[in-house]
Amino acid sequence: xxxxxxxxxxxxxxxxxxxxxxxxxxxxxxxxxxxxxxxxxxxxxxxxxxxxxxxxxxxxxxxxxxxxxxxxxxxxxxxxxxxxxxxxxxxxxxxxxxxxxxxxxxxxxxxxxxxxxxxxxxxxxxxxxxxxxxxxxxxxxxxxxxxxxxxxxxxxxxxxxxxxxxxxxxxxxxxxxxxxxxxxxxxxxxxxxx
Amino acid sequence: xxxxxxxxxxxxxxxxxxxxxxxxxxxxxxxxxxxxxxxxxxxxxxxxxxxxxxxxxxxxxxxxxxxxxxxxxxxxxxxxxxxxxxxxxxxxxxxxxxxxxxxxxxxxxxxxxxxxxxxxxxxxxxxxxxxxxxxxxxxxxxxxxxxxxxxxxxxxxxxxxxxxxxxxxxxxxxxxxxxxxxxxxxxxxxxxxxxxxxxxxxxxxxxxxxxxxxxxxxxxxxxxxxxxxxxxxxxxxxxxxxxxxxxxxxxxxxxxxxxxxxxxxxxxxxxxxxxxxxxxxxxxxxxxxxxxxxxxxxxxxxxxxxxxxxxxxxxxxxxxxxxxxxxxxxxxxxxxxxxxxxxxxxxxxxxxxxxxxxxxxxxxxxxxxxxxxxxxxxxxxxxxxxxxxxxxxxxxxxxxxxxxxxxxxxxxxxxxxxxxxxxxxxxxxxxxxxxxxxxxxxxxxxxxxxxxxxxxxxxxxxxxxxxxxxxxxxxxxxxxxxxxxxxxxxxxxxxxxxxxxxxxxxxxxxxxxxxxxxxxxxxxxxxxxxxxxxxxxxxxxxxxxxxxxxxxxxxxxxxxxxxxxxxxxxxxxxxxxxxxxxxxxxxxxxxxx
Numbered sequence: 001x002x003x004x005x006x007x008x009x010x011x012x013x014x015x016x017x018x019x020x021x022x023x024x025x026x027x028x029x030x031x032x033x034x035x036x037x038x039x040x041x042x043x044x045x046x047x048x049x050x051x052x053x054x055x056x057x058x059x060x061x062x063x064x065x066x067x068x069x070x071x072x073x074x075x076x077x078x079x080x081x082x083x084x085x086x087x088x089x090x091x092x093x094x095x096x097x098x099x100x101x102x103x104x105x106x107x108x109x110x111x112x113x114x115x116x117x118x119x120x121x122x123x124x125x126x127x128x129x130x131x132x133x134x135x136x137x138x139x140x141x142x143x144x145x146x147x148x149x150x151x152x153x154x155x156x157x158x159x160x161x162x163x164x165x166x167x168x169x170x171x172x173x174x175x176x177x178x179x180x181x182x183x184x185x186x187x188x189x190x191x192x193x194x
Numbered sequence: 195x196x197x198x199x200x201x202x203x204x205x206x207x208x209x210x211x212x213x214x215x216x217x218x219x220x221x222x223x224x225x226x227x228x229x230x231x232x233x234x235x236x237x238x239x240x241x242x243x244x245x246x247x248x249x250x251x252x253x254x255x256x257x258x259x260x261x262x263x264x265x266x267x268x269x270x271x272x273x274x275x276x277x278x279x280x281x282x283x284x285x286x287x288x289x290x291x292x293x294x295x296x297x298x299x300x301x302x303x304x305x306x307x308x309x310x311x312x313x314x315x316x317x318x319x320x321x322x323x324x325x326x327x328x329x330x331x332x333x334x335x336x337x338x339x340x341x342x343x344x345x346x347x348x349x350x351x352x353x354x355x356x357x358x359x360x361x362x363x364x365x366x367x368x369x370x371x372x373x374x375x376x377x378x379x380x381x382x383x384x385x386x387x388x389x390x391x392x393x394x395x396x397x398x399x400x401x402x403x404x405x406x407x408x409x410x411x412x413x414x415x416x417x418x419x420x421x422x423x424x425x426x427x428x429x430x431x432x433x434x435x436x437x438x439x440x441x442x443x444x445x446x447x448x449x450x451x452x453x454x455x456x457x458x459x460x461x462x463x464x465x466x467x468x469x470x471x472x473x474x475x476x477x478x479x480x481x482x483x484x485x486x487x488x489x490x491x492x493x494x495x496x497x498x499x500x501x502x503x504x505x506x507x508x509x510x511x512x513x514x515x516x517x518x519x520x521x522x523x524x525x526x527x528x529x530x531x532x533x534x535x536x537x538x539x540x541x542x543x544x545x546x547x548x549x550x551x552x553x554x555x556x557x558x559x560x561x562x563x564x565x566x567x568x569x570x571x572x573x574x575x576x577x578x579x580x581x582x583x584x585x586x587x588x589x590x591x592x593x594x595x596x597x598x599x600x601x602x603x604x605x606x607x608x609x610x611x612x613x614x615x616x617x618x619x620x621x622x623x624x625x626x627x628x629x630x631x632x633x634x635x636x637x638x639x640x641x642x643x644x645x646x647x648x649x650x651x652x653x654x655x656x657x658x659x660x661x662x663x664x665x666x667x668x669x670x671x672x673x674x675x676x677x678x679x680x681x682x683x684x685x686x687x688x689x690x691x692x693x694x695x696x697x698x699x700x701x702x703x704x705x706x707x708x709x710x711x712x713x714x715x716x717x718x719x720x721x722x723x724x725x726x727x728x729x730x731x732x733x734x735x736x737x738x739x740x741x742x743x744x745x746x747x748x749x750x751x752x753x754x755x756x757x758x759x760x761x762x763x764x765x766x767x768x769x770x771x772x773x774x775x776x777x778x779x780x781x782x783x784x785x786x787x
Contacts, residue, residue, distance in 0.1 A: 027484035030467050034426065057484075068486040068643075070468035071426055087388035088583065088619045089545040091633050100772045104748035127468060127637075129427050130391035131209055132545035132617070133240030133552050142429070144212035149777045151746060 006076035006119050008040040008047075015050040024055035029065045032057075033072055041077035070127060078115040078122035080164065082140050082157065087128030089135035094150070098136055099123060101150035102157060121157070197229035200273055205245040205311060207236025207398050208430050209552075213243035214262065221266045222246075235399020237311025238553030239298060242285055248273055256287040257295060294571065298550055301569045303531060303557045305539045306515040310399035310553075315434050318441040321402040327447055329521035330409045334453045340370060343414040347517070349525030351537035356382055356473070356510030357588065357614045358690065359536075359603045365507060368497035369415040372505035379417040379459075380501065380508040381408055383424040383431070384478060386470035387586030388637065390617030392541040393511035395553050397424060397431035400515070401438035405461065407514030409447070410521060412459045415507050420461040423478055426468065436463060470587070470641035474689045475500075475508045477643065488643045489689035510615070512541055532558030536602035540613070546583075546620040549574045556601065563597040566620060577622045581705070585614025587634045587641075588694035590701025591627060610701040612694065626723035627706040628713055632660040634698035638691060649692030652683040656699060663710065665726035666717040673710055677703065722786045725771040729787060734760045736783035743775035743784070759783075 106116040115122040134146025242259025271277035285295025313320040348363035385393040442448045472487040481487035500506025536558035549571030590611035639653040680696030719727040737759035754762030
């Protein structure tokens with residue numbers, strides 16, 4: 001399976017802007033990588049190369065840091081990210097089942113893979129998110145959802161997908177409405193001129 | 195109808211938001227626009243989120259739990275005199291404080307958490323109205339010298355709350371005496387212990403208290419630069435702390451010439467990037483410097499040569515949160531709480547198989563039993579409790595028979611566990627102790643930075659052996675090897691991560707050896723958790739043939755005829771023992787053994 005389509009196109013201006021703002025020395029390595037991942041969802045090789053070329057951080061330092069910290073991801077990420085918490089409380093209350101269930105519904109069968117074939121969702125394991133009293137929990141987008149069973153996790157995913165669809169359709173609908181109004185305005189303008 | 199006589203307070207910590215507090219807040223704003231509505235941090239009763247407190251102009255207060263859309267209507271109707279009190283959702287009220295919810299709060303002694311859940315964490319005015327920034331004012335305007343501050347904290351007797359329990363005043367003395375034109379103070383908010391969320395709640399719920407604590411510590415050691423190292427996994431904590439820095443700077447409480455004195459302190463946030471080892475002081479420093487977070491050899495200690503080679507003190511979030519109270523009330527008042535060995539209070543994050551999980555702050559010396567049963571309400575399933583896990587991956591399991599152990603450093607250490615940062619996971623008989631030990635070794639093995647051979651390779655070997663035992667392929671010699679490796683790793687590791695990594699294995703072996711032996715000798719997992727040692731079978735007489743298990747089975751190993759209970763079978767060759775079928779089965783017709 002290939003996720004070629006998920007590869008991000010890196011904007012050099014953006015990377016240079018971050019270097020200007022955050023710094024070009026070694027202490028800036030972590031925040032720079034955080035900025036890149038915040039934008040692209042992972043660390044595209046092109047962005048890393050730009051940082052190496054335009055800052056005082058060399059390749060071994062930058063890759064050393066990128067591969068050390070759990071937050072950083074070197075391969076492309078799906079359009080939406082589901083983070084399944086694997087803290088102690090979540091582990092003893094069945095976090096594993098959330099993974100099994102989500103991977104099942106997304107049809108991710110390859111053990112090495114964490115993204116669905118169409119690139120819609122990535123299911124990632126994360127360390128404790130600190131919501132132990134509502135374990136097991138997962139994070140989808142910016143939202144933390146807790147007290148889940150495996151079946152609940154599928155419902156959460158479906159609900160999220162519906163939300164995304166509505167938003168997309170909403171955008172479409174809004175666009176169409178705008179076009180219609182614009183057409184109307186032109187038409188009435190022509191009428192008044194006539 | 196006007197609700198202007200009502201003050202409505204909604205708990206909006208991460209747990210609250212995860213349970214839908216934002217929607218509840220919106221509903222109150224929409225349906226009772228005249229009421230005085232605001233949001234506060236997490237009061238700590240995470241089991242009852244979403245929590246809402248309503249105060250009326252007669253001075254009465256009512257605290258509700260598990261609030262959703264329907265309950266919002268009920269609450270408003272009651273306070274408008276249109277309906278009965280929604281008793282199912284009432285946790286406690288000024289009319290009847292002896293409820294379970296009331297007990298949860300009244301049995302606690304809240305020093306570090308004194309403001310959390312009581313005020314809007316994004317408002318400096320509210321913090322000041324509750325006596326905030328009075329301590330730093332007392333120090334600067336009252337003419338306290340740094341030595342006076344250190345002495346006061348020494349009298350208080352507070353020990354570092356990050357886990358190791360080193361006396362705070364002693365640590366400060368080293369940095370105070372260290373030579374250097376620039377010194378740093380770092381707030382350690384890299385709460386990486388799985389199962390701990392005290393620092394998250396403190397940073398989210400009362401960030402100004404931490405800023406003030408940092409000011410006090412910086413003044414004491416003579417630091418002019420400060421960093422708050424906060425996990426990136428805690429976005430709300432980062433946001434609220436950032437707002438606090440902004441507001442404090444504007445109020446002249448941070449930056450140059452604080453409160454008109456020559457004390458200057460510049461504070462920045464540094465977001466962690468997910469490495470447990472960065473909780474270790476020298477690793478944290480390496481991380482701020484932009485390096486891989488690997489511990490360095492001590493001495494030199496950070497107090498002498500730390501961040502960017504300058505004298506540096508690192509204090510934990512909870513330690514800092516106690517400082518303003520200590521200065522306000524005097525070290526003696528703090529010393530009066532707790533025991534000879536351990537002064538003051540400790541915040542714990544209660545989770546797992548417990549009825550009322552959440553954040554609790556208790557005086558040192560309270561027994562585990564009191565905290566688990568009287569405050570936490572005991573087992574959530576009413577099945578007997580088996581053990582608690584204290585201190586995360588560095589800590590250990592304490593069995594039910596030792597629940598009378600008082601919460602203080604020496605007594606907890608004597609059990610083989612550690613106080614740690616305060617995460618407590620309560621377990622009933624559904625938890626397998628070998629699986630738990632494997633879980634922690636899996637964690638430390640991944641999080642080991644790789645610098646020391648014993649930690650890097652030793653934890654991997656231990657994890658491999660534990661996996662073998664969980665799969666039913668272990669031998670009795672394997673258990674001996676585990677013990678031998680544990681000793682080696684403890685002795686030959688540079689930092690706390692390696693030195694404590696074997697604790698989860700050693701304590702489970704000490705108290706639950708029979709579970710290990712059941713796995714090895716009988717190929718049986720007594721808690722029915724280890725996937726290699728259990729089977730799932732359908733009990734024909736209980737099955738109603740609804741077919742829901744078939745739909746949820748990820749490997750399609752369940753077959754049968756709809757509505758014909760007796761025809762359903764699980765193909766043992768294909769089944770992965772994931773437990774999805776058990777979860778969805780209504781008549782509980784699946785046997786796990």
